Amino acid sequence: MSLAQKDAVPRLEAALKVTGAARYAAERHVPGLLHAALTLAPIASGEILQIDASKALALGGVVSVLTHENALRIVRPGVLLPLQNKRIHFAGQVVALTLAETPALARRAAWLVSVSYAPLPSIASVAQGLGEAFAPATAGRVATDSRRGDPEGALAGAELRIARSYRTAVNNHHPLEPPAVIAAFEGERLTVHTTTQAVFAHRQALADCFGLDPEKVRVISHFLGGGFGAKGTAWFPCLALGVMAARLAGRRPSSSSAVPRCSR
Amino acid sequence: MHPFAYRRATRDGEASALAASHEHAAFIAGGTELLPLCKAGILAPELVIDISRLPLDAVTSTDDGLVIGALARLSEVADHPLVRRDVPVIVEALNASASPQIRNVATIGGNLMQRSRCHYFRGDALPCNKRAAGSGCGARFGENRAHAIFGASEHCAATHASDLAVALVALDSRLRLRRPDGERCVLLEDFYCQPGDTPWRETELRPGELIVAVEIGRGSDACRSSYLKLRDRASFEFAVVSVAAVLAIEGGRITEARIAAGGVGTKPWRLRGSEKVLRNETAGETLFRLAASNAADGAVPLKHNGFKLKLLRRSVLRVLMSLCGVSIAGEPS
Numbered sequence: 001m002s003l004a005q006k007d008a009v010p011r012l013e014a015a016l017k018v019t020g021a022a023r024y025a026a027e028r029h030v031p032g033l034l035h036a037a038l039t040l041a042p043i044a045s046g047e048i049l050q051i052d053a054s055k056a057l058a059l060g061g062v063v064s065v066l067t068h069e070n071a072l073r074i075v076r077p078g079v080l081l082p083l084q085n086k087r088i089h090f091a092g093q094v095v096a097l098t099l100a101e102t103p104a105l106a107r108r109a110a111w112l113v114s115v116s117y118a119p120l121p122s123i124a125s126v127a128q129g130l131g132e133a134f135a136p137a138t139a140g141r142v143a144t145d146s147r148r149g150d151p152e153g154a155l156a157g158a159e160l161r162i163a164r165s166y167r168t169a170v171n172n173h174h175p176l177e178p179p180a181v182i183a184a185f186e187g188e189r190l191t192v193h194t195t196t197q198a199v200f201a202h203r204q205a206l207a208d209c210f211g212l213d214p215e216k217v218r219v220i221s222h223f224l225g226g227g228f229g230a231k232g233t234a235w236f237p238c239l240a241l242g243v244m245a246a247r248l249a250g251r252r253p254s255s256s257s258a259v260p261r262c263s264r
Numbered sequence: 265m266h267p268f269a270y271r272r273a274t275r276d277g278e279a280s281a282l283a284a285s286h287e288h289a290a291f292i293a294g295g296t297e298l299l300p301l302c303k304a305g306i307l308a309p310e311l312v313i314d315i316s317r318l319p320l321d322a323v324t325s326t327d328d329g330l331v332i333g334a335l336a337r338l339s340e341v342a343d344h345p346l347v348r349r350d351v352p353v354i355v356e357a358l359n360a361s362a363s364p365q366i367r368n369v370a371t372i373g374g375n376l377m378q379r380s381r382c383h384y385f386r387g388d389a390l391p392c393n394k395r396a397a398g399s400g401c402g403a404r405f406g407e408n409r410a411h412a413i414f415g416a417s418e419h420c421a422a423t424h425a426s427d428l429a430v431a432l433v434a435l436d437s438r439l440r441l442r443r444p445d446g447e448r449c450v451l452l453e454d455f456y457c458q459p460g461d462t463p464w465r466e467t468e469l470r471p472g473e474l475i476v477a478v479e480i481g482r483g484s485d486a487c488r489s490s491y492l493k494l495r496d497r498a499s500f501e502f503a504v505v506s507v508a509a510v511l512a513i514e515g516g517r518i519t520e521a522r523i524a525a526g527g528v529g530t531k532p533w534r535l536r537g538s539e540k541v542l543r544n545e546t547a548g549e550t551l552f553r554l555a556a557s558n559a560a561d562g563a564v565p566l567k568h569n570g571f572k573l574k575l576l577r578r579s580v581l582r583v584l585m586s587l588c589g590v591s592i593a594g595e596p597s
Contacts, residue, residue, distance in 0.1 A: 042389030091389070108265060111305055 013223060017176060022223045025193040026180030033182070034063055036245050037106035039096035039113045041088045044122035048086040048095060048115060056109035061101040063249065065113060072244050074209040079233065082241050088117065097245055177225020179235060181242025185250040189216045194239055197227040202239060209240055210247060266308035272317060276474055279315050281444045284472025286311045291474065293335055294370040297378045305388060306395055320476050323347060330480040334373030339364070341372060351480060353489035353508050357431035360493040363500045373475040375428050381502050382411065382422035393419045393463045413563040413572050415530035420463030421566060423527055424456065425502050430526035431491050433534060434508035435484050440477040443470065449479065456531035487512045487520060492583045494575065503527035505575045509583045518542045523580060528572055537561045538580055547588050556581035
């Protein structure tokens with residue numbers, strides 16, 4: 001303990017974070033900002049039958065409602081991107097994004113987006129899905145199986161063998177910095193303020209998805225504010241959604257300077 | 265959240281008159297319950313009447329008993345010398361409620377008016393007759409570990425969430441209710457409705473009526489009392505099972521016994537079978553075991569909450585033993 005204290009290096013941003021002085025991505029002031037709120041699927045599996053956004057769009061200050069019917073088609077291998085079709089893969093999947101002049105208005109309008117579903121049988125636990133289990137060769141870039149020495153022989157000759165199942169509790173990520181996206185297009189130039197564990201990988205992925213020159217894409221994350229893996233690949237679908245909202249809003253001549261913020 | 269108009273009342277007559285004249289009005293005091301319900305889209309009042317400045321926060325002792333103003337904060341009541349001296353069951357129930365931050369702003373009246381924590385009611389993905397009348401009850405055939413073993417109907421099995429209400433029902437407390445045209449008093453136990461086929465109707469409160477005080481009759485101050493709360497985590501969590509017990513013992517004989525349970529009923533549930541066993545008998549482990557064995561009589565468990573019967577019996581035994589300074593040797597049946 002004393003060694004750790006002697007060698008401790010002060011973390012530069014620690015005081016900023018614990019005093020609330022660190023300005024996170026969602027706190028960035030951008031003139032003309034539009035705000036997004038999400039409508040999420042309440043069912044674990046199924047298909048969207050119909051989306052009625054008329055009540056949301058009737059509120060003054062609501063700019064648009066994005067659904068799978070009017071969203072941009074974007075592709076990223078191995079990533080489930082939102083608003084691409086009517087299929088529901090999990091409870092909480094984004095089914096609509098509402099853009100409005102204020103966060104409160106966006107949230108209220110998102111409530112008014114009415115979605116009807118045809119539910120399908122769902123797999124809600126690992127045990128329930130074991131019949132369909134398979135072993136992929138890799139998880140990300142890491143092999144799922146590895147082998148050294150002679151495990152069978154070592155076990156057979158062992159003095160003591162313990163066969164037991166271990167379970168771990170479900171854990172949720174709770175970073176200091178809440179996930180958020182502020183995206184602004186100026187022509188084919190894109191600037192994104194977000195919280196990400198992979199600034200350069202996300203820049204490349206956004207350039208690929210939206211057909212942009214990576215040199216003209218800036219992804220800015222001043223403080224990560226904690227990631228724990230939740231702000232890497234898992235964050236990309238929402239990041240892409242925020243950028244898509246900016247892309248579509250930017251095409252409206254009356255709001256060419258408008259910038260959506262997508263916060264969950 | 266639906267936008268609402270905000271009015272601050274300066275006299276309770278004004279608050280009641282405003283509420284009675286408006287179809288979609290709600291009172292706000294601490295706001296720890298109303299605002300989350302609005303944000304979740306469960307309530308959408310058009311007029312919110314702020315009653316927090318009304319002079320209804322005093323705790324006083326009268327010839328008839330203890331009177332706790334409806335606007336007293338939970339933390340103030342838990343720390344009040346009269347409450348601490350006369351009715352420890354209230355102190356224990358309050359200190360087991362919510363979190364210190366919430367106890368510092370939430371009021372007694374608001375706590376008694378809090379809505380169920382049933383996840384079918386609080387969420388919006390599954391049917392709930394409290395939230396949308398006639399939509400059905402998700403708990404009937406869904407996950408129902410947290411639900412009621414007493415008082416449920418086919419339309420609703422949500423438990424009442426207040427710890428304080430359980431303690432107050434064990435104390436035979438009354439509510440003083442005020443409207444522009446007069447005052448009335450009702451027994452807290454009768455104030456709460458059974459779900460029946462109208463689960464959205466939860467209390468006997470009439471339009472515009474305001475809870476102004478809780479009254480605890482003389483006699484309770486001569487009793488010993490205690491509150492036991494069992495929950496899935498140690499703090500900031502609602503009861504799986506809770507028990508409030510109030511006993512008067514004279515020369516070893518139990519002259520008065522009132523027991524109420526939380527987490528098990530659609531409203532705070534009096535365990536009259538156990539009370540009857542105790543009254544006019546000599547306090548002791550044998551008697552307490554008999555009383556505890558009756559605690560779950562009449563319970564109708566659902567698919568996932570059958571464990572509450574055993575937990576309730578054991579909780580009753582533990583509270584009774586602790587009130588008499590006896591430790592438990594074995595387990596009750």
